[in-house]
Amino acid sequence: MxxxxxxxxxxxxxxxxxxxxxxxxxxxxxxxxxxxxxxxxxxxxxxxxxxxxxxxxxxxxxxxxxxxxxxxxxxxxxxxxxKALCRTPEIANGKLSVYKIHYIEPETVTVQCNTGYGVVGSERITCLENRTWYPEVPKCERKILAGCEQVLAGKHLMQCLPGSQDVKLALEVYKLSLEIDVLELERNKEKAFQEP
Missing domain, CATH: 2.10.70.10 (Complement Module, domain 1)
Known part of the structure; x- marks a missing residue:
């Protein structure tokens, strides 16, 4: 060296x-x-x-x-x-109380449904350490108002009919059935009123 x-x-x-x-x-x-x-x-x-x-x-x-x-x-x-990053959950017919691209654990958000829709599941969800939401992300489903069940049933029936004449006939029959229901209801009221 x-x-x-x-x-x-x-x-x-x-x-x-x-x-x-x-x-x-x-x-x-x-x-x-x-x-x-x-x-x-x-x-x-x-x-x-x-x-x-x-x-x-x-x-x-x-x-x-x-x-x-x-x-x-x-x-x-x-x-x-x-801290875990949770992706924004997609909610058809609804939104989150606070919108972000990512949420940091343990953030909690509230699901809000559009008018005419209701939350099915928990409306409050929390971002977890494993990058998932708990409880499971809820859905927003259309609310069925009391008394509208028959209308919705009739709507599904009409989708199964092959032609416009069949739909027209089904609507006439449906209308007659509703009128009969109203007449029976009025007759029962009169009967109850006449009894001592």
């Missing part, structure tokens, strides 16, 4: 050993940085500090400061958390 390199080699070796020792968190009184669920940390290159940066797995977002360092034997600030 040339003489010039021999004289610098020990200095470089000593510098390497010092750099390694200084980069150990334990030397400054801190253990290794806290581990976080759904994420990891990496050491930021610096000879004289112990600074680490956190990042989250795909589908999770960092809540808190992304960098921490050892100061007075304590990691500061506190380690962040990786």
């Amino acid at each position: 040339p003489l010039k390199l021999q004289s610098t080699f020990p200095a470089l070796s000593l510098f390497g050993v010092l750099a390694t020792l200084l980069s150990l968190p334990g030397l400054f009184g801190c253990q290794f940085p806290p581990k976080i669920d759904h994420g990891r940390y990496t050491k930021l290159f610096s000879i004289f500090s112990t600074e680490y940066k956190y990042e989250c797995d795909s589908g999770y977002t960092l809540v808190g400061e992304e960098k921490i360092s050892c100061s007075d034997s304590v990691w500061s600030p506190a380690a962040p958390q990786c």
Whole structure:
């Protein structure tokens, strides 16, 4: 080895050993940085500090400061958390109380149905750590007002009829049946009124 390199080699070796020792968190009184669920940390290159940066797995977002360092034997600030991101649920004939592209666990939102529709299921849902909604996302279904059941049944009947003449005949028969129901109702009222 040339003489010039021999004289610098020990200095470089000593510098390497010092750099390694200084980069150990334990030397400054801190253990290794806290581990976080759904994420990891990496050491930021610096000879004289112990600074680490956190990042989250795909589908999770960092809540808190992304960098921490050892100061007075304590990691500061506190380690962040990786919180789940839930996608916006699609709700036909309805909407959410608060609209976002992603919701962060444990956010809770309320499902609101359009006029004439009602919530089937729980109207309040919460984003969970596994990136799903709990309870299951409800549906908005058309409300059937009292007394409208027969009209809806007639609508389904007409969809099964082959031609317009058949539909017309079915409507006439349906109209007659409603008129008969009204007449019977009036007759029963008169009968009840006449009885002592």
